[in-house]
Amino acid sequence: MAIPDRSVLVLYGSETGNAQDMAEELGRLCARQHFRTQVDELDAIDLSALLQHGLVVFVISTTGQGDMPHNSLLFWRKLLRKKLPPGCLAQLRYTCFGLGDSTYVKFNWAARKLIRRLENLGATTFFENSEADERFPDGIEGAFSTWAGRLFDHLLVEHPHPDCLQPIPEDSILPPRWSLAPALDAIQNRYNGVKKVEEPLRTGPPPSRLLPIPDGWDATLVENKRLTPMTHWQDVRLVSFDIPIRAPGDQLQCNPGDCLTIYSKNFPEDVDKLITLLDWQSIADQPLDLTLCPSLPRGLFTPQPCTIRNILLENVDITAVPRRSFLRSISHFAEDKDQRDRLLEFTQLDFIDEYFDYATRSRRSILEVLEEFHSVRLPAHRLLDVFPLIRGRDFSIANSGASTSATPSSEPSTTTRVDLLVALVRYRTILRKPRQGLCSRYLASLAVPSRLSVSHKPALSPIHGPANARRPLVAMATGTGIAPVRCLVHERLSHPDPGPMYLFFGNRNRTADYFFEDEWEALERAGRLKVFTAFSRDQDRKVYVQHLVRREALLMAELIPQNAIFAVCGGSNKMADACKEAVFEPYKEAGDAVAREKELESLTWWQEIW
Template sequence: MTGHERSVLVLYGSETGNAQDIAEELGRLCQRLHFKSHVEELDAVELSVLLQHQLVIFIISTTGQGDMPHNSLLFWKKLLRKKLPPNCLSRLKYSCFGLGDSTYLKFNWAARKLVRRLDQLGATTFVDICEADEQFPDGIDGSFVRWADDLRKHLLEHYPPPSGLEPIPDDTMLPARWSLGPALADLSEKVQVVDLSPLRLSDTNGTLTAPNLPPPGLLPIPAGWTATLTKNERLTPTEHWQDVRLASFDVPAHQSGGKIQCVPGDCLTLYPKNFPHDVQKLIDLMDWNNIADQPLNLSACESLPRNLYAPACCTLRDLLLNNIDITAIPRRSFLKNMSYFSTDEYHRERLLEFTMTEYIDEYFDYATRSRRSIIEVLDEFTSVKIPAERLLDVFPLIRGRDFSIANGGISANHPSNNDTTNVELLVAMVKYRTILRKPREGLCSRYLASLLPGSTLRVSYKPVLSPIHGTANSQRPLIAMATGTGVAPVRCLIHERLTHPSPAPMIIFFGNRNRAADYFFEDEWRTLSEVAAKKNTQLLVFTAFSRDQREKIYVQDLVRREAPRLEKLIPKRAIFAVCGGSSKMADSCKRAVFDPFVESGDEAARKEMLEAITWWQEIW
């Protein structure tokens, strides 16, 4: 038996965390089949590591315009090196699960590019590759459950466990990957009565927190920036159903001299925190009051999750306030973990049902469609008491939320000085109702709404992967189609284009519900049109406000109406930017552009012309 036998390496490229969650679930599946499983992000491994394992599974999402996720760019660069011999990976047996969205023109391109390159270097697949589609009726989850079942059967048939060993049953709990045990070990004899007044809650720096507000301390985010909130202005009327904010941040340069240089498509990443009363509710539910405020030394732990942004010295309450996502929709793996800690047989069986392939629809109805939160599920299954040492192994971490930067170029509202960059974000406060009585609120929305001007927080900066700005692109016509806060990156792009001499014509199609409440930057578009005219070019803005008349009008209706105008621009290698919160809208816009153009001339020639355009899409 060689050193790498019965060893599976699961590598993920993840932008929002979905691919990482799937990778960790696969790691546990392989553990149950008695493989040594290792789960890591792509950028954390060298190519030579691929050959040190019997099997390698890649889980990769496609981001942007067919791009690799940010945490796989270094790996991809290594894989593309020209000096790599053609058969250097001939001993590699792999499979790949791709996460994609078929409303994008470059569907699952990251997975396809990865597979093509691995094949070029001599690697071979051991089980069929899967391209999951967000648009499937049961989404990515449904595809993954079925593919994972096939993978398990294949592994059992072709790589059976060593003689005498049976697969570890699903109802048997696996050892913790990350345990707080060493950090909690000294607390058993230090139990004290804790004052639960919210005024006594402290952040990681020991400062007092106002009642029911997240702690103000700065998270230790590697390569992060300290930003100061200078404006948190509501743009929609107070009586309007939706609260949309223009949040403005001043981001000073690093001491090393580095400064954020914003370009269209870049994102600022915010890291939300939990509210004290939610944290206290979880502490009560789990019976953690005796240890919640005792000091922990995380450096005593053998290993910690890669994206845990916490100081070595903290408390359990600090971790819950700053790092643990207790309001997330529970994944099936979380519900399975809950089942191990239930003392009620009915609760246990019910939780396990949600994790089974045949009950995927029930899980969707219970968790996804109703948007139940982790804390609500724990409040419903009261027999579940998760030990504190399992906190990092069972609960998801709070992930940063990416927001497209909305300002740039000639914006004069907040000029940047030599040491500070001003960044504006257009943020819709997520608040809605489902079949559950309590209104749903987004964690980051709620956090941002609680911040007052002058607040400081740590942020990350994420550069665009497929840029559509710059001198050359400014000479190509721009047709932007945006709904709601999707207008943010469009605004940034228009500002940038107007810094160039004589940019090509620009057309914006903007859609929302009501002109009086939802027409973001209305006055600014008029000013920018005047600036464009002085540069001997044109900026046209067409609006569709669906609720302002009996017959609903959407952006795609305006695009189809203006087809003759667009027909003249497409042969000039136009850039189309589609931004907003609906894949259905993006797909309708694509048809509104492509169908009339192809139908009005030689079909083959016109399809060839469409291949020369740039279709840049950001849907969230």
């Protein structure tokens, strides 16, 4: 009798990292049942690889306007090729877990499109597909944990090991997927016992080395200006970069909806504290040859020479809220039994509320966890296997990316100016120490003319270009959500005869946070833009953007049949829902509801909520 194929391929399409984290967790789940497991991003896989594994698990998030994540677009184009014959994936047995947010119009469309296409090509499921919603009471984490637990039980029953091997228990640690052991072992031999290193950076701002970002750009900070008054509770910055051409004819081109990705770094004092906690002082500053390691995780952008301290400063996110998988991993290295038991308790599904209270709701950092569970002695070679990497943070570009030149005007432009509108994240939880975002702290520390490596992320659902510029635009934005709207307005004004534009902007106070007020007023005086503002704290009765939109129901009813573009941008899901109701409900109530409902289905509703 043939031995069943016990290989599992886990593939992820991830925009912010959630899907990737869950795919890694599923990989560990399958490894505990002795499956040969491979975890990778969708774009790294050829279609033929799908048929080389007994089971395939997809974990995919939906981004933008029902779009596939950027690291799955190449795979998706391959899957859509017309020359693929029906039934070509008949041997594929798969399951899919989708991540989405029901406040978006096209909820979980990426997973649904993927499933539909796989079915068209003959693939069948071996386990029920599932979807998670950011709006669930337990969030995506709760839905995933429940589904993953059922998947584990299913594999145990339906795909038992032919030699009756029992799963590797949770209290036994798996071999590392990525190990620094070869590089660490080589230190003594390479230097024959004499290890000369430079004096490590232990205080001050993060290091200024440029990271080798694939397809990255070298950016120079030219402005880091606070827009809100010093007395205001929130620090909002206009952060501007000049980005030169990489080669003749290779200049950055920006469109509305595009993002610039910033790669943050840690502060030396935090890294030094972690090195001390884990007792890595003797090896932290020894040069590492990472080429000796058989494999390294995607997203590890490490210049040479490299040390453990460099990796911690530039690549490892020690300020992230720890996932349950991280707590489980470090529990194996807790020398104190009570601390080990407590860490394991956080990872149990029955105690998920305690995990949320301890980590998620309080926004406790990995560094703070290691300070509390001080008996943890993680071996340095497991650094990359246990700690999450710093992921690039996407910021909507706030201008049209106009070109500039340091040479006389007759010369071609050599630099693209990029503006970002950044609200520095600082808040309080039940913990005494105020919380601060890693990227916020990093950006606040940068002084002109700092240089850093960035990358450009194009919009997947474009609403720009000459044809779109002639359509009416209704933009509804709150706070820093005005950034992509400003970019869109700039781009439309660059075309002849743009359509009418209406801006509904809301924030707390006109005097404190009316961003780009002078620009909007100048455009309104010129008759090129109509502005409606709602500053909720400037009067006793709070007025929000959606209230102003509903008051203009007649204007909305006039614009909808003109194929208007509706753009909603900001940081509130409730605001997005309320704006949609303010547009849709009066329009349906003023006529044939059924006919108008159908008309609204084809409406261009572009939403950017974070």
